[in-house]
Amino acid sequence: xxxxxxxxxxxxxxxxVVRVDVEGASVATAADLKPxxxxxxxxxxxxxxxxxxxxxxxxxxxAGASSDVLPAEGGxxxxxxxxxxxxxxxxxxxGNRALGPDRLSEALTTAAKGRPLSPExxxxxxxxxxxxxxxxxxxxxxxxxxxxxxxxxxxxxAVKEARGGSIEExxxxxxxxxxxxxxxxxxxxxxxxxxxxxxxxxxxxxxGAI
Numbered sequence: 001x002x003x004x005x006x007x008x009x010x011x012x013x014x015x016x017v018v019r020v021d022v023e024g025a026s027v028a029t030a031a032d033l034k035p036x037x038x039x040x041x042x043x044x045x046x047x048x049x050x051x052x053x054x055x056x057x058x059x060x061x062x063a064g065a066s067s068d069v070l071p072a073e074g075g076x077x078x079x080x081x082x083x084x085x086x087x088x089x090x091x092x093x094x095g096n097r098a099l100g101p102d103r104l105s106e107a108l109t110t111a112a113k114g115r116p117l118s119p120e121x122x123x124x125x126x127x128x129x130x131x132x133x134x135x136x137x138x139x140x141x142x143x144x145x146x147x148x149x150x151x152x153x154x155x156x157x158a159v160k161e162a163r164g165g166s167i168e169e170x171x172x173x174x175x176x177x178x179x180x181x182x183x184x185x186x187x188x189x190x191x192x193x194x195x196x197x198x199x200x201x202x203x204x205x206x207x208g209a210i
């Protein structure tokens with residue numbers, strides 16, 4: 001993202017925002033975006049807020065985001081510019097054997113054909129699929145989307161199915177020579193450890209009674 005202030009931007013610092021325009025967006029998109037921005041009508045303009053808003057637009061997936069600050073009667077006018085993403089024309093899944101496409105489609109939270117989808121939203125759909133799989137006993141399943149295809153209006157989510165779930169309790173037996181607290185500390189210090197021959201990420205082992 002880029003911030004392109006006017007030549008006298010320094011003199012506009014601290015002025016009241018009297019108007020915010022979003023160029024390159026539909027009326028509906030502009031109305032949805034404005035509440036997410038720091039620079040709103042009535043707020044005080046600062047370059048830091050402008051930079052933050054441009055980063056927000058980038059994070060939401062709007063291409064070529066930039067902003068201008070212009071003098072206006074009673075304060076400043078902010079202009080945000082970017083290119084909207086193409087509307088979704090296709091939704092596809094790969095790697096899903098345990099759950100069919102109809103079941104996965106029911107889990108979609110925001111994706112819909114004919115509407116643009118940001119990378120943030122696409123990532124949210126992948127997390128929703130992981131949550132769905134977890135309820136079916138596939139707690140170690142991971143899902144991801146293809147950002148290149150998303151730029152073409154295609155939400156392509158690849159699923160890597162894996163059974164498993166969180167660890168509710170770990171008890172140590174027959175380890176009287178090694179304090180349980182020491183064993184727990186050793187497990188917490190590792191990013192991965194092996195349980196019954198199965199690699200487990202430390203973050204996937206809920207503490208429970210540990």
